[in-house]
Amino acid sequence: MRSPLRTVAAGSIAAVALLAAGAVFGLRETPPPAPAPVAAQAPADRLAESISRAQARLRELPRDHETWAALGLAYVERARVTADPSLYPKAEGALRRSLKVRAADNPVALVGLGALANARHEFAAARTFATDALRGNPYNADAYGVLADAHTQLGDAPAATAAIQRMLDLRPGLAAYARASYDLEQHGRLTEATGLMRRALDAAVDPADVAFCRNQLGDLAWFAGDLEGAATEYAAGIAADPSYQPLLRGRARVAAASGRIDAAIADAATVATRTPTPDTLMEYAELLRLGGRAPEAERQLKLADAAHKIFVANGGSDDLTGAQLALTRGDAASAVRLARSEWRRRPFADVADVLGRALHAAGRDAEALPYARRAAGLGPRNASYAYHLATVSLAVGDDAGARAALRRVRELNPYFSPTDGPTAARALSALEAQR
Amino acid sequence: MTTQPHRRRRRVVPALAATGIVLAGALAGLGPQVSSASSHREAPLIASDPAADNTDLYAFVSPERPGYVNLIANWIPFEEPDGGPNFYPFATDAAYNINVDSDGDAKADAVFRWTFKNVDRRGGSTFLYNNGPVTSLDDKNLLFKQTYTLSSSFNGGPFQTRISDAPVAPSRIGAASMPDYQKLRDQATVQLKGGWKLFAGQADDPFFLDLRVFDLLYGGDLSETGTDTLAGYNVNSLAIQVPFKDVALRGDAKRNPVIGVWTTTDRPKVRVTGQTELGPRGDRVQVSRLGNPLVNEVVVPANLKDAFNSISPDKDAGIPAVVKRVTDPELPKLIESIYGVPAPATPRNDLVEIFLTGITTKAGGPIKADLNSQLNNMDVDAKRFRPSEMLRLNLNVPVTAQPNRLGVLAKDLQGFPNGRRLTDDAVDIAVQAVEGAAQTGKLVDALAAGDKVDANDNTFGDVFPYVALPNQGAVNAGKGTGTAKSGTNASPAAAVGDSGPALSPVSAQASSGTALSTGILVAVIGVGSLVTILATWWLRRRRTAPAFARAEDTIPL
Numbered sequence: 001m002r003s004p005l006r007t008v009a010a011g012s013i014a015a016v017a018l019l020a021a022g023a024v025f026g027l028r029e030t031p032p033p034a035p036a037p038v039a040a041q042a043p044a045d046r047l048a049e050s051i052s053r054a055q056a057r058l059r060e061l062p063r064d065h066e067t068w069a070a071l072g073l074a075y076v077e078r079a080r081v082t083a084d085p086s087l088y089p090k091a092e093g094a095l096r097r098s099l100k101v102r103a104a105d106n107p108v109a110l111v112g113l114g115a116l117a118n119a120r121h122e123f124a125a126a127r128t129f130a131t132d133a134l135r136g137n138p139y140n141a142d143a144y145g146v147l148a149d150a151h152t153q154l155g156d157a158p159a160a161t162a163a164i165q166r167m168l169d170l171r172p173g174l175a176a177y178a179r180a181s182y183d184l185e186q187h188g189r190l191t192e193a194t195g196l197m198r199r200a201l202d203a204a205v206d207p208a209d210v211a212f213c214r215n216q217l218g219d220l221a222w223f224a225g226d227l228e229g230a231a232t233e234y235a236a237g238i239a240a241d242p243s244y245q246p247l248l249r250g251r252a253r254v255a256a257a258s259g260r261i262d263a264a265i266a267d268a269a270t271v272a273t274r275t276p277t278p279d280t281l282m283e284y285a286e287l288l289r290l291g292g293r294a295p296e297a298e299r300q301l302k303l304a305d306a307a308h309k310i311f312v313a314n315g316g317s318d319d320l321t322g323a324q325l326a327l328t329r330g331d332a333a334s335a336v337r338l339a340r341s342e343w344r345r346r347p348f349a350d351v352a353d354v355l356g357r358a359l360h361a362a363g364r365d366a367e368a369l370p371y372a373r374r375a376a377g378l379g380p381r382n383a384s385y386a387y388h389l390a391t392v393s394l395a396v397g398d399d400a401g402a403r404a405a406l407r408r409v410r411e412l413n414p415y416f417s418p419t420d421g422p423t424a425a426r427a428l429s430a431l432e433a434q435r
Numbered sequence: 436m437t438t439q440p441h442r443r444r445r446r447v448v449p450a451l452a453a454t455g456i457v458l459a460g461a462l463a464g465l466g467p468q469v470s471s472a473s474s475h476r477e478a479p480l481i482a483s484d485p486a487a488d489n490t491d492l493y494a495f496v497s498p499e500r501p502g503y504v505n506l507i508a509n510w511i512p513f514e515e516p517d518g519g520p521n522f523y524p525f526a527t528d529a530a531y532n533i534n535v536d537s538d539g540d541a542k543a544d545a546v547f548r549w550t551f552k553n554v555d556r557r558g559g560s561t562f563l564y565n566n567g568p569v570t571s572l573d574d575k576n577l578l579f580k581q582t583y584t585l586s587s588s589f590n591g592g593p594f595q596t597r598i599s600d601a602p603v604a605p606s607r608i609g610a611a612s613m614p615d616y617q618k619l620r621d622q623a624t625v626q627l628k629g630g631w632k633l634f635a636g637q638a639d640d641p642f643f644l645d646l647r648v649f650d651l652l653y654g655g656d657l658s659e660t661g662t663d664t665l666a667g668y669n670v671n672s673l674a675i676q677v678p679f680k681d682v683a684l685r686g687d688a689k690r691n692p693v694i695g696v697w698t699t700t701d702r703p704k705v706r707v708t709g710q711t712e713l714g715p716r717g718d719r720v721q722v723s724r725l726g727n728p729l730v731n732e733v734v735v736p737a738n739l740k741d742a743f744n745s746i747s748p749d750k751d752a753g754i755p756a757v758v759k760r761v762t763d764p765e766l767p768k769l770i771e772s773i774y775g776v777p778a779p780a781t782p783r784n785d786l787v788e789i790f791l792t793g794i795t796t797k798a799g800g801p802i803k804a805d806l807n808s809q810l811n812n813m814d815v816d817a818k819r820f821r822p823s824e825m826l827r828l829n830l831n832v833p834v835t836a837q838p839n840r841l842g843v844l845a846k847d848l849q850g851f852p853n854g855r856r857l858t859d860d861a862v863d864i865a866v867q868a869v870e871g872a873a874q875t876g877k878l879v880d881a882l883a884a885g886d887k888v889d890a891n892d893n894t895f896g897d898v899f900p901y902v903a904l905p906n907q908g909a910v911n912a913g914k915g916t917g918t919a920k921s922g923t924n925a926s927p928a929a930a931v932g933d934s935g936p937a938l939s940p941v942s943a944q945a946s947s948g949t950a951l952s953t954g955i956l957v958a959v960i961g962v963g964s965l966v967t968i969l970a971t972w973w974l975r976r977r978r979t980a981p982a983f984a985r986a987e988d989t990i991p992l
Contacts, residue, residue: 046483049515073481080477105738115480139741145480165708170745172702172720173487178478180707196705202528203702205483207562212479240562 046206047081050074068098069108073142076115081208083245083275085314091116092315107136107143114146118153120316123346126150141171148179155347155378157186174203174213181216185223188381194220211237211244218250223381225413230254245275249283257415261291264418272300278308278321282328290418301328319345323354332362343371349378353385356392365395376405383409383416387424394427403431485511486529486700487723487744490670491642494696494828494854497676499898503630504682504830506533506547507674507857507902508698508725512640514606514669516906522564522606523637523671524581525551529702529722531673536695537684538816539809541749541823545682546588547675549635551603554580564605569613572602572622580605583635585675601625604636607669607905616904624900632676634900639893640670641902642728644862645886661887667906674900679830684812688830691812693793695825696854697726697748721745726825727852728861748823752791791822794843794852806832806843807853828854840889857895857902862886 054071058064072095079087095116098109114129130147133140144167151160164183167176177200184193197220201213214237221229234250241247248267256264265287272284281304288297308321319342326335335358343351353375359368372389379385390405406428415421490512497503510531514523525531530550534543557563557578567576581603586594604623607616624634643663684691704718724744771778792798793808797817805811807827810820835849840860842850851859863886893903 049513053513077479077481080479107738119477137738137741139739139745141741142480145478149478161708165706168705168707169720170741171487171722172705173484173722174482175478175480177705180705182478183707196707199528199705203482203484203486203526205485205524205526209479209482 045208047074047078047208051078063101065098065102065106066108068094068101069106069112072098072109072112073115076112076119079119081244083277083280085311085316088116088120088314088316105136107133107140110136111140111142111146114143114150118146118149121153121318121346123150123153127154139170141167141176144170145175145179148183152183152186153346153348157183174200174209177203178213178216185220185381186379190220190224190381207241208244211241211247213237214240215244215246215250218247222250222253222415223383223413225415227254227257227415243274245271245280249280252283252287253418256287256290256418257421261287261418265291265293272303276303276307278304278311278318278325281307282324285328286419301325304328317345318342320351320354323358327354327358327361330361332358336362336364349375349382349385352378353382353388357388360388360392360395365392368392369396369398376408381412383412383414384420386412387416387420390424390427399431399434403428406431484526484722485524485671486526486531486702488512489698489700489723489725490640491728492533492696492698492725492826492855493641493857494694494826495856496828496830496832496834496849496854497899498834500676503676503678504694504828505674505676505899505901506535506696507672507900508533509638509640509642509670509672510700511671512665512668514637514640514671514905516607516667516669516908522579522608523669524553524579524606525549525583525603525635525671526700527551527553527581529700530719532699532701533673533675534697534699535682536748536823536825537682537691537693537809537812538814539695539812539820541695541751541821541825542591542747543588544590544684546594547677548586548588548594549583549673550586551581551583551635552600554582564608565612568611569605570615570618572605572619577605585633589681597627597631598625598633601633601635604634604638606637607907610907620904630678631681632674632899634672634674636672637669637905638672638900638902639891639904639906640665640668641857641891641895643860643888643891645888663888663892666892667908669905672900672902674902676899683830684809685814687814691814692829692831693807693809693812693827694830695726695748695793695809695823695827697724697825699724699747721747728855748825749821751823752821791824792820793827806848826855827852858890860889862888 051071051074054067054074057067058071061067072091072093075087075091075094079085079091091112095109095112098112099106102109110129110133114126114133117123117126117129126146127150130143130150133143134147137143144163148160148163148167151157151163161183164176164179168180177196181193181196181200184190184196194217197213197216201210201217204210204213214233218230218233218237221227221233230250231254234247234254237244237247238251248271252264252267252271255261255267265284268280268284268287272280281300285297285300285304288294288300305325308318308325311318311321319338323335323338323342326332326338336355339351339355339358343355352371356368356371356375359365359371369392372385372392375385376382376389386405386408390402390409393399393401393405406424409416409424410428414425416424488511490509492509493505493507495505497505508531510525511523515521527550530548532543532549533547535545536542537544555578564579565576566578568574569577572580582600583603584596584599585601586596588594602623602625604620605613607613613619620634620636623636624632626632642665645662645664679688679692680686682694699721700723701719701721704720722744724746726748768778792810794804794806795808795810796803796805797808797810807829809815809827810817811829829848832849832853835847838850838856838858839845839847840850840858841847841863842856842859843853850856851861855861891903893906895901895903
């Protein structure tokens with residue numbers, strides 16, 4: 001039988017593993033700055049409550065397939081909120097157990113497995129699970145949510161939109177609004193996307209959900225180059241749930257863009273300490289580099305590598321992160337190989353972007369150009385993609401293309417990166433001076 | 436001229452080189468879509484939704500105010516008392532409705548609609564709800580509260596606002612923070628011109644049961660029941676008290692005493708496809724629905740719960756996919772596999788038919804009595820009658836002086852399934868429903884005592900809104916902290932007479948050639964099961980009266 005205590009212990013395995021890695025490699029001699037003061041009482045964590053209620057019930061009733069499925073889904077949700085991949089095997093165990101008790105007519109377990117597959121970036125499998133679940137219960141809004149996420153990541157935008165609309169028609173609410181907002185954002189309809197995310201915020205109750213919505217609103221403001229609006233949303237989110245890490249990442253972005261590198265580094269350090277995932281560690285490393293602390297940045301990159309290995313060890317597959325890590329190591333050949341592998345699985349804007357960068361790093365700019373263009377086409381509101389397109393364009397001698405892309409950067413969000421932003425501005429000035 | 440491109444290029448590169456920066460991507464990039472984890476945006480999937488979490492509906496005639504009916508609906512089960520930061524708001528983006536059908540067409544003839552607003556003075560700096568003791572709803576120390584607008588619509592007409600900015604009784608966040616909660620409850624109980632009384636806010640969860648009774652479906656052991664699983668937890672209640680004439684067909688409760696009641700929550704329809712951004716004005720999507728107790732827990736098969744919650748009662752009779760579920764229900768088979776009690780013969784059209792319509796002689800069902808079908812309303816057009824799952828109440832049944840928890844089954848015709856009082860023991864009826872065998876009259880012995888929880892942990896009030904005050908303290912640390920003032924339910928157990936039931940099953944045979952041939956909804960199973968229970972109960976009472984008399988003697992009603 002599972003005990004709540006053991007759950008808590010297992011839940012922090014990833015963090016422990018990383019801390020241990022840090023101890024072994026001697027990478028953590030600099031304690032992160034103290035987090036912002038929070039109230040003594042934490043807000044209620046209803047997800048944790050429902051997990052412990054399910055565990056208690058299953059101790060009595062190991063044949064309750066519905067509760068096993070619900071527990072598995074709750075683990076997946078918790079893994080999302082806490083960015084703790086060690087919950088994936090627990091989720092899978094609960095969901096498989098549910099199917100073992102009731103193999104047929106068990107759509108909730110299939111939805112859970114689909115959500116888990118999405119979390120592990122196995123999007124084709126997720127699509128299959130969701131489709132199977134819907135065969136058993138065509139009214140299951142959660143299944144449409146899983147299906148929409150899978151379609152989105154697999155690059156089938158029309159199918160994703162259709163699944164989201166179905167979800168909205170079946171059960172409007174936070175989960176559907178959030179996906180609809182993302183879908184609109186993908187289509188460049190930022191004003192409507194913001195409106196729907198506000199609606200999601202209205203529907204949010206749990207602090208983690210409020211934080212999620214505030215973070216998305218902050219990101220939308222950030223996308224539009226609205227630093228002040230972004231800062232306001234991130235601050236409101238942090239007030240609702242100080243433990244939600246992406247908000248600190250957002251605040252760090254704003255600080256870095258405003259020239260407050262030390263504040264940005266402090267927030268990034270807090271995030272990287274609490275949720276040491278590859279991308280938080282890479283962000284931390286980038287800010288450390290920006291702050292002239294290259295040796296510390298190198299240590300964080302080693303940790304990022306370790307975190308990626310943990311994600312993979314827990315059944316996740318994410319060659320995109322692998323490619324990014326290879327890029328930071330200067331291993332262009334591996335970056336190209338990994339990014340290609342991800343692209344075969346998931347022809348998505350960010351994958352095209354990384355593949356383009358990898359090819360560029362390998363000196364294969366002619367091959368890089370179509371991918372850079374693809375990324376900019378798939379993500380027309382993304383200043384980073386436009387910047388990378390400019391980089392490749394310049395390398396192949398297409399000054400006009402580079403100039404157009406850099407103008408796009410300026411128009412979208414000149415603050416998109418504390419390192420690349422100023423470079424982009426200078427490059428555009430130089431290019432425009434040529435006329 | 437031909438060399439110009441080269442010249443230009445040469446000038447660009449030094450310009451960049453002069454800055455000392457290579458035009459290349461930063462290592463991770465800080466844009467939200469650049470690194471994989473943030474671009475693969477994982478949105479919440481199973482977020483808490485207080486609007487969809489409706490738990491129970493009660494409908495009963497006012498014992499202390501003749502001519503008035505109470506409709507009480509609850510949302511959000513398992514609210515932990517005294518959590519400090521635990522505050523359970525109503526959703527502000529949804530509408531909460533109590534619907535009444537008086538003419539039997541399964542469409543609402545009266546709708547009472549609550550919509551909520553937050554009054555949040557926290558300024559984004561804290562998540563705490565109060566800043567010192569709260570002695571009134573206007574207390575400055577109460578940093579967060581809600582208000583509501585109640586509007587109503589009759590006979591399909593437009594909604595008219597009856598009151599705006601009415602106060603919601605806040606979540607009870609501890610004795611230190613709220614030293615006199617009764618005062619807050621009283622301030623949140625309002626009376627409108629015309630006599631309506633309203634309440635919205637937190638209360639003790641009035642439902643009493645041991646949830647483990649349902650565990651038999653998962654191989655559980657019924658010998659371990661007897662604990663009120665919901666004791667100590669709170670819910671969010673909406674209550675309204677209106678005169679009969681406002682809900683009865685043609686305003687005449689003498690001629691048309693039967694109403695059907697169900698709750699719904701809905702949100703505006705949102706479109707991301709097609710030409711318009713939003714659907715037609717006023718177009719709404721139902722996210723939850725509730726009529727009879729335990730329909731979602733016990734009755735509706737898991738795969739059909741979502742469908743059931745999304746449709747309106749007038750669609751109940753028109754979903755072909757579930758017909759088989761109704762005529763060939765799953766639950767009796769489960770019972771058969773666990774307890775070896777043969778499932779009743781199928782198809783079960785007789786039972787299904789009866790419960791979709793309420794208890795009446797006008798639909799050809801086995802119970803020869805006219806109790807609570809809209810078909811018995813004198814001004815009903817029988818041709819427009821539509822079978823559907825809802826909680827049906829005959830307003831003309833006199834108030835029972837000593838209510839019996841077993842309601843109609845114990846000859847107390849004022850109780851469930853004729854409406855539902857706070858003290859009615861819905862579970863013990865449903866427990867028998869799962870073995871539902873009116874045809875055989877056999878009960879499963881292991882289920883005979885039901886869940887062994889016969890009354891709520893807190894006594895109910897004898898005036899509107901009746902529900903007990905919210906509990907305080909840890910859930911398992913002692914009971915009764917939420918008792919409302921002047922409870923009347925502590926009176927001695929009702930004596931159970933030996934005379935036969937007022938209603939008796941006449942035939943368990945399915946009556947063929949009825950009007951209700953095909954297409955009957957899922958929920959019907961529940962309804963059908965309840966009828967089964969009724970019939971079974973009486974059969975059993977005839978044979979084993981002592982056992983039941985003992986069970987009933989323990990009822991503190």
